[in-house]
Amino acid sequence: MLEVRGLSFSYGDFSIEGATLEVKEGEVVTLLGPNGSGKTTILKAIYGLLKPKERCVFIDGRDFHGLPIRERAKLAGYVPQSHTPPFPYTVLDVVVTGLASQLGPFESPRKEHYEKALEKLGLLGLERLKDKPYTQLSGGQMQLVLIARALVQEPRVLLLDEPTAHLDFKNQVKVLGIVKRLAREEGISAIMTLHDPNLASLYSDRIALVKDGKIRAAGRPHEVLREEMLRDVYGVPVCVLEFDGFRLILPRTEVIQ
Ligand SMILES: Nc1ncnc2c1ncn2[C@@H]1O[C@H](COP(=O)(O)OP(=O)(O)OP(=O)(O)O)[C@@H](O)[C@H]1O
Ligand SMILES: [Mg+2]
Known part of the structure; x- marks a missing residue:
């Protein structure tokens, strides 16, 4: 289980103030909020790419940022919003880099590492791209490869x-389905950012609404995705419809013919 207890961080003119979150085993939690509200900053500070003001991240009760880097890599996997490698590595090699922390300093990846990487590529339907230079992939394909690279670590x-930013309709559903299945079947705690409140509603156990560096509300999708709250966070009128057991969130805008 991931616990974030009062995370604070500042870039100078932008701060995250006291973000508190819990992601239980098997749960998917989504950070939802406008551009520049601090979602990426929160994820980076949890993962340790940015240093929070105080130690505040615990995985299964252990102070995550106090652990050696190899232990941290076994516990948590991170899929960045975008990533450009400095060399034209093949897709398979990019996925294998996810295992770098499990190898010794001068140790090369072995057969079993490549097999594990191929298995994760297969899970995402990318086997046929394994020998292609990563730099020649489309944005969506790159994103799927980065997900495979995080999965190969088999993190908690x-x-x-x-994760769905560059993906087509089918792959959005596929990737979020995989995240949910990994959470349910492997007991992984997943935390992600999304922009689409409808996808967030479908795939999240809980949602945290982020605005101006603060978590404004958190709870089950039906508790958080309310017209007033969404209007307050995004600054646009929103209409929430109940349909066939689903919630549909639509902007209440004038349609220009
Ligand atoms: N390296 C940086 N140095 C200084 N300020 C930064 C840096 N990175 C981000 N910021 C600022 O921090 C704020 C939050 O950025 P962040 O990337 O966390 O937003 P976000 O919610 O992920 O937005 P988006 O939905 O567009 O990805 C923004 O105002 C941004 O300008
Ligand atoms: Mg972001």
């Missing part, structure tokens, strides 16, 4: 920053 906690 998975952090995904806009």
Whole structure:
């Protein structure tokens, strides 16, 4: 289980103030909020790419930022919003880099590492791209490869920053389905950011609404995705419809013909 107890961080002119979150084993929690509200900053500070003001991240009760880097890599996997490698590695090699922390300093990846990487590529339907240079992939394909790279670590906690940003309709559903299944079947704690409140509603156990560096509300999708709250956070009128057991969130805007 991931616990974030009062995370604070400042870039100078932008701060995260006292973000508190819990992601239980098997749960998917989504950070939802406008551009620049602090979602990526929160994920990076949880993962340790940014240093919070105080130690505040615990995985299964252990102070995550106090652990050696190899232990941290076994516990948590991070999928960045975007990533450009410096060399034209093949797709398979990029996925294998997810295992770097499990190898010794001069140790090369072995057969079993490549097999594990191929298995994760297969899970995401990417086997046929394994020998292609990563730099020649489409944005959506790159994103799927980065997800495979995080999965190959078989982490307890998975952090995904806009995992659906460049994906087509089918792959959005596929990737979020995989995240949910991993949470349910492997007991992974998943925390991600999304922009689409409808996808967040469908795939999250809980949602945290972020605005101006603060978590404004957190709870089950039906508790958080309310017209007034969404209007307050995004500054646009929103209409929430109940349909066939689903919630549909639509902007209440004038349609220009
Ligand atoms: N490296 C940085 N140095 C200084 N300020 C930064 C840096 N990175 C981000 N910021 C600022 O921090 C704020 C929050 O940025 P962040 O990337 O966390 O937002 P976000 O919610 O992920 O937005 P988006 O939905 O557009 O990805 C923004 O005002 C941004 O300008
Ligand atoms: Mg972001």
